[in-house]
Amino acid sequence: MPTHVLALDQGTTSSRAILFDRAGRIAGTAQKEIEQHFPRPGWVEHDPTELWSSQAGVAAEVLTRAGVAPSDLAAVGITNQRETVVVWDRRTGQPVHRAIVWQDRRTAPLCDALREAGHEATVREKTGLVLDSYFSGTKVRWILDHVDGAREAAEAGHLAFGTVDSWLVWNLTGGAEHLTDVTNACRTLFFNLHTGDWDDDLLALLDVPRSMLPEVRSSSEVYARTSGALLSAEVPVAGIAGDQQAATFGQRCTAPGLAKNTYGTGCFLLMNTGGEAVASANNLLTTVAWRRGDRPAQYALEGSVFVAGAAVQWLRDGLGIIRSASEVEALARRVEHADGVVLVPAFTGLGAPHWDADARGTLLGLTRGTTAAHVARATLDGIAFQVADVLDAMEADAGLAVSELRVDGGAASNDLLMQIQADLLQVPVVRPAVTETTALGAALLAGLAVGFWTEDEVDAQWQLDRRFEPAISPDEAADRRAGWGRALDRARGWAAA
Numbered sequence: 036m037p038t039h040v041l042a043l044d045q046g047t048t049s050s051r052a053i054l055f056d057r058a059g060r061i062a063g064t065a066q067k068e069i070e071q072h073f074p075r076p077g078w079v080e081h082d083p084t085e086l087w088s089s090q091a092g093v094a095a096e097v098l099t100r101a102g103v104a105p106s107d108l109a110a111v112g113i114t115n116q117r118e119t120v121v122v123w124d125r126r127t128g129q130p131v132h133r134a135i136v137w138q139d140r141r142t143a144p145l146c147d148a149l150r151e152a153g154h155e156a157t158v159r160e161k162t163g164l165v166l167d168s169y170f171s172g173t174k175v176r177w178i179l180d181h182v183d184g185a186r187e188a189a190e191a192g193h194l195a196f197g198t199v200d201s202w203l204v205w206n207l208t209g210g211a212e213h214l215t216d217v218t219n220a221c222r223t224l225f226f227n228l229h230t231g232d233w234d235d236d237l238l239a240l241l242d243v244p245r246s247m248l249p250e251v252r253s254s255s256e257v258y259a260r261t262s263g264a265l266l267s268a269e270v271p272v273a274g275i276a277g278d279q280q281a282a283t284f285g286q287r288c289t290a291p292g293l294a295k296n297t298y299g300t301g302c303f304l305l306m307n308t309g310g311e312a313v314a315s316a317n318n319l320l321t322t323v324a325w326r327r328g329d330r331p332a333q334y335a336l337e338g339s340v341f342v343a344g345a346a347v348q349w350l351r352d353g354l355g356i357i358r359s360a361s362e363v364e365a366l367a368r369r370v371e372h373a374d375g376v377v378l379v380p381a382f383t384g385l386g387a388p389h390w391d392a393d394a395r396g397t398l399l400g401l402t403r404g405t406t407a408a409h410v411a412r413a414t415l416d417g418i419a420f421q422v423a424d425v426l427d428a429m430e431a432d433a434g435l436a437v438s439e440l441r442v443d444g445g446a447a448s449n450d451l452l453m454q455i456q457a458d459l460l461q462v463p464v465v466r467p468a469v470t471e472t473t474a475l476g477a478a479l480l481a482g483l484a485v486g487f488w489t490e491d492e493v494d495a496q497w498q499l500d501r502r503f504e505p506a507i508s509p510d511e512a513a514d515r516r517a518g519w520g521r522a523l524d525r526a527r528g529w530a531a532a
């Protein structure tokens with residue numbers, strides 16, 4: 036009888052492998068950092084060979100350390116940094132260029148040109164995304180335009196494109212399978228949310244041959260079996276999802292109106308909107324949450340905040356007022372409130388729902404009485420205010436009110452930040468016992484596909500760590516948010532002047 040499910044989590048900064056037992060508990064973790072390449076300002080690349088070798092390495096390591104044999108595995112689930120592009124030659128399995136990472140801005144001019152040519156509305160309507168270099172499509176085009184011989188090889192059917200999930204599956208099946216799941220496909224700019232398939236008009240617009248694209252599959256089904264390249268046993272690979280969608284599934288946000296927020300370097304918020312792909316009137320993204328086997332796809336609204344935990348890093352590295360990120364909580368607790376100090380952490384502009392590339396970090400309301408503790412407190416407030424703005428936009432788009440916000444990510448361990456968040460949202464903030472929700476989501480998608488768990492078992496596994504109830508009045512929350520709104524106005528457009 037199999038005893039465990041293995042989740043492979045290929046993230047932006049590291050490859051991780053996490054083992055889950057039948058009770059959904061973590062039985063082992065292994066992690067390896069990925070080298071970041073910055074060949075020019077604004078460019079971010081990964082070595083595809085390293086993505087694969089580090090992922091295979093941590094998979095072997097976690098099994099050895101936990102004393103679990105490959106033959107004890109019921110299934111493998113994959114989750115990954117999204118949008119990042121790998122293009123390789125099918126004949127050799129060799130990448131033709133380094134992976135271009137989601138953060139890479141080199142195709143911003145191409146996106147501007149497409150926008151100026153009037154294509155934004157069509158792209159938005161078909162894909163649920165915006166014309167931005169964040170997504171895969173223009174990155175694939177860049178490789179075809181800039182790598183010697185790439186366009187000819189692609190036209191001849193020799194080149195394959197994949198997001199990181201496809202690249203891992205290709206390698207772990209020894210080049211037998213070229214596929215992706217729908218949550219990754221819908222982040223490419225090639226995928227039509229309404230037809231559930233690649234879109235020839237979008238491919239023509241971006242000048243990318245359809246022959247390069249992987250087959251689109253659901254997020255929970257048996258795609259392949261591992262070969263010697265990954266594990267010594269033939270284990271079904273049975274779940275694939277982009278990391279934010281996997282986290283939404285791992286947080287059990289399985290009904291409309293349930294939302295999760297991941298507090299990492301930035302924040303990723305997703306709200307389940309059920310079987311309906313809700314178009315956003317507030318600059319959010321519409322994305323597939325998951326599709327399980329033959330069931331209908333479930334959708335989500337998504338909004339990203341660029342700077343969240345990174346603002347705490349700035350307190351540590353830029354201002355030097357804390358030595359580690361976790362010290363921010365004790366420092367901020369030295370004061371009852373920020374005493375009128377507001378930090379807008381727009382260090383790299385503002386993401387959803389404001390989308391202002393020229394906004395810059397702004398610290399307002401300083402007096403002679405302002406201390407490091409007030410700045411620390413204002414930093415936590417600034418993270419929570421941004422999340423509240425995104426959640427408001429989601430509720431307006433979906434016509435749904437959230438009844439709680441489920442949280443995970445490194446900064447979600449900060450109890451004060453979670454309390455501030457509940458206060459500002461006026462809804463409870465709920466932190467689960469297992470905060471490795473991305474890996475858990477991938478494991479659940481895989482385990483459900485092979486019958487290792489039933490739906491009821493999975494629901495019963497979810498355990499609360501702590502629930503933060505709003506502790507201020509609605510009037511006070513509204514007052515504080517009005518102050519934030521005034522500060523936002525000061526931060527907007529700063530770099531453009």
Ligand SMILES: Nc1ncnc2c1ncn2[C@@H]1O[C@H](COP(=O)(O)OP(=O)(O)O)[C@@H](O)[C@H]1O
Nearest residue numbers: 298299300344345347348360361444445446449
């Ligand atoms: N106790 C804390 N309070 C506030 N922020 C924290 C705390 N612990 C970690 N962080 C922040 O969380 C981020 C790391 O979280 P993580 O989920 O690992 O991020 P990522 O996946 O983006 O690398 C860092 O930006 C760090 O400053």
Ligand SMILES: O=P(O)(O)OC[C@H](O)CO
Nearest residue numbers: 046047116117137278279
């Ligand atoms: O690897 P992460 O956790 O930083 O997530 C990256 C996102 O998927 C990008 O959209």
